[in-house]
Amino acid sequence: MGDEGGLRERKKRQMYCRLSDTAIGLFLERGYEQVTVADVAAAVDVSKPTLFRYFPAKEDLVLHRLADHVGEAGRVVAGRPAGQSPLEALRRHFLDGLDLRDPVTGLNDDPDVLAFHRLLYGTPSLVARLHTHVERDEAALAEVLDGEYGGGVRARLAAGQIVAVRRVLAQENWRGVTAGRDADALYPEAVAVAELAHAQLEAGLPHLAHPHYVTE
Template sequence: MGEIGLRERKKQRMYQAVSDIAIGLFLEKGFDAVSVAEVAAVAEISKPTLFRYFPAKEDLVLHRFADHEDEPARVAASGPAPLAALRRNFLDGLERCDPVTGLNDAPGVLAFHRLLYGTPSLAARLHAYVERSEAALAEALGGDLDARLAACQIIAVQRVLALENWRRIAEGESAEEVRADAVAAAERAFAQLGAGLPRFA
């Protein structure tokens, strides 16, 4: 048991280290200007080993979203009122400036977002992560058609809220300047979801 845990932790550290190296290179030179071979060389691993961890070049960047992929599903499954739990989780994220909410003006986070949304292949690959997140949430909400429709709306609302926060910060406002509007917008959006999705409220 302990050995499996240790192996898993080592694997996670390897994922993190290689992803961090790759993101550093992409931020410095541009995503398309850096080859997978260059990432492998700097990380001091072979190309086949790198591809064992990251099946596609884009996954080197999107690894940062891996932990968040099933977060909505975990949160929704945590109590009898999924929407209330998801609302609380999003507001808590705004409170701690979680980059996933878009309300974070740290230079490194802004540079990462510019890389992500400014690279077409990364933005396209992110869509697959969003779809998996949606599918997991739908399952947590019951798996039927109503659950799938609700999951689609909830994930879309969270994404649009985060993109609006990021857009304003990218245009020069600070996280503190955006915070009050971000909280008000989230409250409004979740109230509308609650009104439209009473089964999950």
């Protein structure tokens, strides 16, 4: 029974990826507005109702590529090692992402990544849908911070600041590479700006910058 459940789950994940990858390929080839959900379903040889069971909205076909990152800041804080402050964990995580040229940091000049980002940020309905992911990030991080420190609105305000800083850093890096700058050449500057940004967060959120604020 467990093997059957695992197989079903793998097939489900594979279908999510197949639908999303096919849709993104069609959107990049023809344009987002020129491709219908029916076109995507036909390309994967499934019915529209089947597609909608996986993706309730057309925009979700694109945003699925970012699904693994939804709630990431909250997971980083919740899973940090003992003795490490929330902001230090987030700083290290972002710097590690820069080092790996993780597309979510914006510091990636691979042509396929740039094409995806142009699709995402150049389509108003996708940008609007992206805001729901940002809101989920904030809510997940606020829940972790509130669970550890309490504070209610204080935790939500802190989460909003943190998520906004990470978003702006990624956007600045993306602007650099889309302007033609090499990601490797931009890396030192991206690190310096990230360090500055996290220093500002520490100054504004001192209760999240001390190692003794850890889960007991």
